[in-house]
Amino acid sequence: MHSMNRPFTIAMVASALMAGTAQPILAQEEADDATEKVAIDKRYVNEINALATRPAVLKANQIFMDLEPQTKQDLIRLTEIPSPPFKEMERAKAYAALMREAGADSVWLDEVSNVLAKRKGKSGKKTVVVEAHLDTVFPAGTDVKVRQKGDTLYAPGVGDDTRGLTAVLTVLRGLEKANIETDADVLFVGAVGEEGLGDLRGVKHLFRPNGPKIDSYIAVDGHGISSITHRGLGSHRYRITFRGPGGHSYGAFGIVNPHGALGKAIAYFTADADQFTKQGIKTTYSVGVIGGGTSVNAIPYESWMEVDMRSESPERLAGVDKLLQAAVQRALKEENAMKRSGPDLTVEVKMVGDRPSGRIEPTVPLVQRAMAVSSYLQAEPALHVGSTNANIPIAKGVPSVTIGSGGTGGGAHSLKEWWLNDKGHLGLQRIMLVLLAEAGMAK
Structure with a gap:
């Protein structure tokens, strides 16, 4: 917050108005x-x-x-x-x-x-x-x-x-x-x-x-x-969950890995969002929470993240949201393309917060x-x-x-x-x- 050079009160302005010399009171935006x-x-x-x-x-x-x-x-x-x-x-x-x-x-x-x-x-x-x-x-x-x-x-x-x-x-x-x-x-x-x-x-x-x-x-x-x-300040919040069959890290090797998809999704989203948010009205993004997995020697059956995006511009908020959706689908497609056996990975994209701008x-x-x-x-x-x-x-x-x-x-x-x-x-x-x-x- 920047201080104004000269504070005004209403009494000061009323006096100035009567004298015909009033300057407008200013507020900071x-x-x-x-x-x-x-x-x-x-x-x-x-x-x-x-x-x-x-x-x-x-x-x-x-x-x-x-x-x-x-x-x-x-x-x-x-x-x-x-x-x-x-x-x-x-x-x-x-x-x-x-x-x-x-x-x-x-x-x-x-x-x-x-x-x-x-x-x-x-x-x-x-x-x-x-x-x-x-x-x-x-x-x-x-x-x-x-x-x-x-x-x-x-x-x-x-x-x-x-x-x-x-x-x-x-x-x-x-x-x-x-x-x-x-x-x-x-x-x-x-x-x-x-x-x-x-x-x-x-x-x-x-x-x-x-x-x-x-x-x-x-x-x-x-x-x-x-x-x-x-x-x-509008915001979109999502909980995104990748799901697969899960299994032993050695015995089930070759099945889809939800963590792999989540990692790709985060990498693709943050790289694209970084470029998108370098210009225009301030727009922010954050992967705030991640989770999933059961053991170091188990391929997880699910992997999830919670994402927050904010902007006072509805258009910019929609723009960074679109990048998230694209990153998730790209990661899903690429992880499924890598599998050697078993069913495909699925993803659930759930909006858990929607504050309008x-x-x-x-x-x-x-x-x-x-x-x-x-x-x-x-x-x-x-x-x-x-x-x-x-x-x-x-x-x-x-x-x-x-x-x-x-x-x-x-x-x-x-x-x-x-x-x-x-x-x-x-x-x-x-x-x-x-x-x-x-x-x-x-x-």
């Missing part, structure tokens, strides 16, 4: 070759400035600070409920109970165990989603007990994304206690299946045919108050509002590409961003993950301001 500067339209600067100074909003800001002890307890409680991939039900039930207690008009779990808490708006003509994800990357049996050293909380999943869950919950509490009514309906969501092989299944279900109408989407993931993800332009009101809010809070807005739950609505053209929950943290996806409440209330203010700007405050 990480591009492939350089960092672009994206201007924030003064309409959204003025909108956020007016919204942030309304008495009810100022009251909610104070409520967020008053609620910090409760928010901390909610974070500890939820973190200590294990929520491994595909086993989020216990945490979902606890989160739903907290949403009911916070004052949502209706709370339910859908068919895949997403938690949905609806807060009705005055007109209800549109629906805005504020979401964090329920799952963590850690398998069942992981010690998720929260330990505190000084002001820092340590536990697997404490930041990613349990802090996001508690931030969304506390924003709901703040709106209720400050008696703030929105014009649009708001759905507060705890989503399943964001991590790994969960493959965004919770949000894919939200956007299923005949699912709820969603007009804007605000995902809460990560920490801080600067980052704004408005570009979806996409982009919401920085000129879209939701992105502009998110930038303006960061700047109002005296943070430098930075636009990013990322792989989050927002990939699904982004790919469908629904205005969407992913923003942090405030505070600071580190060690995500590790047993030493930590989160520190360093002005964490600013993250709550940020979520609320972006939400109210998008949903509208009822008169």
Whole structure:
């Protein structure tokens, strides 16, 4: 991340506008070759400035600070409920109970165990989603007990994304206690299946045919108050398995060997993908896991690998995927051509992950509002590409961003993950301001 030469706040810009000398506020957008500067339209600067100074909003800001002890307890409680991939039900039930207690008009779990808490708006003509994800990357049996050293909380999943869950919950509490009514309906969501092989299944279900109408989407993931993800990093993930009869390394010599095919497939794919990814929009590939075989003196009956490919360009992602498919078929053909006896080798190519790519332009009101809010809070807005739950609505053209929950943290996806409440209330203010700007405050 590159620092801007001069940070701006909304107060500075408002003053400059009145003086007729305003320079546009700029946000950084990480591009492939350089960092672009994206201007924030003064309409959204003025909108956020007016919204942030309304008495009810100022009251909610104070409520967020008053609620910090409760928010901390909610974070500890939820973190200590294990929520491994595909086993989020216990945490979902606890989160739903907290949403009911916070004052949502209706709370339910859908068919895949997403938690949905609806807060009705005055007109209800549109629906805005504020979401964090329920799952963590850690398998069942992981010690998720929260330990505190000084002001820092340590536990697997404490930041990613349990802090996001508690931030969304506390924003709901703040709106209720400050008696703030929105014009649009708001759905507060705890989503399943964001991590790994969960493959965004919770949000894919939200956007299923005949699912709820969603007009804007605000995902809460990560920490801080600067980052704004408005570009979806797509990915294809495969588990590829070569299978043969298997046999004794001497007695069955001459039959097909799945390891030989797997080795060829990896070599052909990585050589071609290396050339393909040296130009154009950043596109990546990785053979992450391989396995198979039973003994040093046995020809294996199967050999498998798991492959990850990523790009924010659907075309480039499809291109590197095509190279993988070709490499696998070439390896299969060549290994079968080498056999001296027995049946042919077979291959199974199973897609285990499909995250779509996409982009919401920085000129879209939701992105502009998110930038303006960061700047109002005296943070430098930075636009990013990322792989989050927002990939699904982004790919469908629904205005969407992913923003942090405030505070600071580190060690995500590790047993030493930590989160520190360093002005964490600013993250709550940020979520609320972006939400109210998008949903509208009822008169």
